Amino acid sequence: MAAPRRLDLAGLRRLDPLGTMLVLAGLVAARLPFVIDKANRIVPGDPRPLFEVVPWTAACGCALALLVAGVAALAVRAPGARLAVAVLALAALAFALGAAGDALTPAGNRVVRIAPGAAFWVLAALLGVLAADALARLAPGPAARVLALLLTVLSTGIALASGHFDHVSVMREYAVNADRFTHEAWRHVALAFGSLGAAMVVALPVGLVCHRMPRLRAAVIAALNVVQTVPAIALFGILMAPLGALAAALPAAAHLGVAGIGAAPALLALFLYALLPIVANTVAGLAGVSPAAVEAARGMGMTRGQILAGVEFVLALPVILSGVRIALVQNLGLVTVAALIGAGGFGTFVFQGIGQAAIDLVLLGAIPTVALAFGCAVLLDASIEAMQRGRA
Amino acid sequence: MISIEGLSKRYGDLTVVDDVSFEVESRTIAVVVGTSGSGKSTLLRMINRLVEPSAGRVLIDGQDVAAEPPHLLRRRIGYAIQGHGLFPHRTVAQNIATVPRLLGWPEQRIGARVAELLELLQLDPGAFAGKYPHQLSGGQQQRVGVARALAGDPKVLLMDEPFGALDPIIRAKAQDELLAIQRRLGITVVLVTHDMDEAFKLGARVAVMSQGRLLQFDRPATLLTRPEDPFVARMTGISDRALKLLSLTSARDAAVADDGPGLGDAPQVAATASLREVLSELVWRGATRATVVDERGQACGSLAIADILAHGRAR
Ligand SMILES: Nc1ncnc2c1ncn2[C@@H]1O[C@H](COP(=O)(O)OP(=O)(O)OP(=O)(O)O)[C@@H](O)[C@H]1O
Ligand SMILES: [Mg+2]
Numbered sequence: 204m205a206a207p208r209r210l211d212l213a214g215l216r217r218l219d220p221l222g223t224m225l226v227l228a229g230l231v232a233a234r235l236p237f238v239i240d241k242a243n244r245i246v247p248g249d250p251r252p253l254f255e256v257v258p259w260t261a262a263c264g265c266a267l268a269l270l271v272a273g274v275a276a277l278a279v280r281a282p283g284a285r286l287a288v289a290v291l292a293l294a295a296l297a298f299a300l301g302a303a304g305d306a307l308t309p310a311g312n313r314v315v316r317i318a319p320g321a322a323f324w325v326l327a328a329l330l331g332v333l334a335a336d337a338l339a340r341l342a343p344g345p346a347a348r349v350l351a352l353l354l355t356v357l358s359t360g361i362a363l364a365s366g367h368f369d370h371v372s373v374m375r376e377y378a379v380n381a382d383r384f385t386h387e388a389w390r391h392v393a394l395a396f397g398s399l400g401a402a403m404v405v406a407l408p409v410g411l412v413c414h415r416m417p418r419l420r421a422a423v424i425a426a427l428n429v430v431q432t433v434p435a436i437a438l439f440g441i442l443m444a445p446l447g448a449l450a451a452a453l454p455a456a457a458h459l460g461v462a463g464i465g466a467a468p469a470l471l472a473l474f475l476y477a478l479l480p481i482v483a484n485t486v487a488g489l490a491g492v493s494p495a496a497v498e499a500a501r502g503m504g505m506t507r508g509q510i511l512a513g514v515e516f517v518l519a520l521p522v523i524l525s526g527v528r529i530a531l532v533q534n535l536g537l538v539t540v541a542a543l544i545g546a547g548g549f550g551t552f553v554f555q556g557i558g559q560a561a562i563d564l565v566l567l568g569a570i571p572t573v574a575l576a577f578g579c580a581v582l583l584d585a586s587i588e589a590m591q592r593g594r595a
Numbered sequence: 596m597i598s599i600e601g602l603s604k605r606y607g608d609l610t611v612v613d614d615v616s617f618e619v620e621s622r623t624i625a626v627v628v629g630t631s632g633s634g635k636s637t638l639l640r641m642i643n644r645l646v647e648p649s650a651g652r653v654l655i656d657g658q659d660v661a662a663e664p665p666h667l668l669r670r671r672i673g674y675a676i677q678g679h680g681l682f683p684h685r686t687v688a689q690n691i692a693t694v695p696r697l698l699g700w701p702e703q704r705i706g707a708r709v710a711e712l713l714e715l716l717q718l719d720p721g722a723f724a725g726k727y728p729h730q731l732s733g734g735q736q737q738r739v740g741v742a743r744a745l746a747g748d749p750k751v752l753l754m755d756e757p758f759g760a761l762d763p764i765i766r767a768k769a770q771d772e773l774l775a776i777q778r779r780l781g782i783t784v785v786l787v788t789h790d791m792d793e794a795f796k797l798g799a800r801v802a803v804m805s806q807g808r809l810l811q812f813d814r815p816a817t818l819l820t821r822p823e824d825p826f827v828a829r830m831t832g833i834s835d836r837a838l839k840l841l842s843l844t845s846a847r848d849a850a851v852a853d854d855g856p857g858l859g860d861a862p863q864v865a866a867t868a869s870l871r872e873v874l875s876e877l878v879w880r881g882a883t884r885a886t887v888v889d890e891r892g893q894a895c896g897s898l899a900i901a902d903i904l905a906h907g908r909a910r
Binding site: 493495496497498499500501502503504505506509514517518 | 643667670676679681693744
């Protein structure tokens with residue numbers, strides 16, 4: 204009997220520290236309500252545990268998947284296996300949520316709201332940490348990361364389209380707002396990318412000029428820093444007056460869509476916010492280019508344009524792109540606030556939800572915003588890394 | 596031939612290069628030495644117009660370099676610098692192909708030229724062509740830098756401390772390679788260094804600069820035996836000038852034909868060894884005479900210690 208016991212002790216000491224913390228937190232979270240059963244979108248609702256709301260087969264399946272994930276988090280080393288069980292458990296958790304929605308919604312009832320409860324959110328977050336940690340240990344290359352992102356988007360799309368989640372509160376809000384959702388999604392993307400594109404067109408040459416003229420650099424960066432410190436809501440407000448006046452004074456401008464509220468001040472504000480990261484990173488990227496490489500390029504008879512395009516810009520590109528990534532993620536988030544001045548975007552749902560105390564509607568705006576920013580960050584990071592491969 | 600005529604460069608009140616004139620014969624190596632900040636790099640960079648002179652002019656084979664657009668001029672002058680300046684985002688082959696591409700050579704000719712240069716610098720094309728600079732050792736990077744400078748088939752090669760970043764053993768090897776390549780291609784080289792030994796080893800003539808002025812432009816032996824300025828004597832080194840002088844002559848050039856037997860156990864020295872090395876060998880062995888043997892191991896003369904000492908005497 205003595206030998207196996209010693210083995211157990213050795214095994215205990217080898218428990219994964221992160222896994223131990225996740226499992227302990229998960230054990231606490233499992234006692235919290237799994238879903239909130241609300242008679243309509245506004246009332247507080249009843250907390251319900253997992254085994255009460257889901258057919259017992261589904262509940263057992265979900266519990267089993269969580270158990271496996273917990274054991275793997277504690278005792279399994281291989282990051283691939285840890286990732287697999289975390290993803291499986293997340294899927295099982297999501298499936299149970301959908302099943303709870305189906306089970307708790309009386310047939311034909313469109314008023315009832317089955318919202319994810321604390322247990323769902325915390326367990327999902329813990330599994331997310333487990334998966335992220337496993338991914339970090341796997342250190343997949345840029346192509347693998349893009350592939351993983353595509354698979355995630357695809358499987359999420361299929362799951363949502365399957366109708367399994369139709370009775371979950373956020374999807375109920377989606378069903379009510381489906382037309383507007385698509386419209387606001389495009390609007391969100393158009394505002395974020397439009398302002399980013401305009402900012403790139405201006406910021407790249409400005410960064411180049413700042414790189415060539417150090418005296419200008421300090422002034423430009425300082426001015427853009429001031430812009431960056433103005434709170435978004437204040438900037439939108441500040442821009443309302445001059446743009447409104449411009450529209451009033453120039454009918455042509457008004458005809459082009461310039462107005463004190465709506466897309467014009469939003470685009471302008473987002474454009475201003477995006478300038479600093481791109482200008483600063485363009486300057487830093489160009490400053491980081493090896494002076495010996497530029498000197499050699501000149502000495503071999505490359506023209507100024509050839510040196511700029513073929514050496515300086517290419518070598519600075521990874522740093523410039525990380526500036527673009529910062530600006531894009533920042534813009535995707537700030538567009539939400541622009542809904543306040545009538546610019547549209549996912550923020551429309553957020554503010555509407557806040558106004559109506561309807562948390563599910565807030566989530567309908569917030570979740571796609573976060574997902575969009577996250578996906579864009581993954582794509583840009585992957586392309587930056589792919590670019591840096593081969594070089595030092 | 597490169598003629599430098601009354602060349603000056605001023606930045607505001609600061610005169611960095613002060614009325615420098617000398618001529619570099621075609622197919623030879625001229626070395627510019629001087630302390631840090633003496634204006635060597637500025638002088639070199641005025642030859643390919645990376646710096647525009649304040650006064651004076653540079654002629655290459657009688658042609659004023661100012662007559663041609665600078666970027667076109669630079670494409671027919673090789674340029675290699677300390678720290679090589681290789682493009683980190685381009686492979687070795689792409690780096691070497693830079694000037695041929697600028698010159699618009701057909702792809703096939705570029706490929707052949709890259710392979711030829713890699714062979715010339717003893718880098719296996721199969722192994723190195725596709726590598727990135729950071730995958731090479733310092734010595735290999737420096738060789739690629741030289742290959743890139745030679746790619747456009749230039750008649751003139753400018754080098755600014757090309758071996759400055761190399762350790763002594765690799766540096767000596769790189770110097771030997773440069774000598775061999777220069778002889779083989781028959782190019783004219785102007786090389787900047789602050790290492791006097793490097794200057795004496797490579798330079799047919801050496802220009803000594805101080806504070807922007809050219810103090811003397813002469814053969815190494817003349818700089819040692821007849822320095823025109825105390826600074827030149829200090830630069831060339833007074834304490835070991837006799838030994839420096841010995842190192843300028845090879846055993847082959849100093850050997851005298853054997854006129855009889857009796858050399859039985861004399862130590863053998865290579866014909867390519869310098870007299871300084873032969874002397875060291877004789878002192879080490881406690882001998883007074885050495886047999887000089889050529890590459891094939893054939894005796895081609897002998898050297899008595901007294902003959903060697905005569906070569907190191909002030910003239
Ligand atoms: N663009 C410039 N503007 C002002 N001064 C300059 C400029 N370029 C060079 N100088 C000055 O000219 C002097 C000579 O510089 P140069 O680079 O030619 O020296 P060097 O002999 O090559 O020195 P080193 O051995 O350190 O490379 C230095 O004092 C330097 O500060
Ligand atoms: Mg220099």
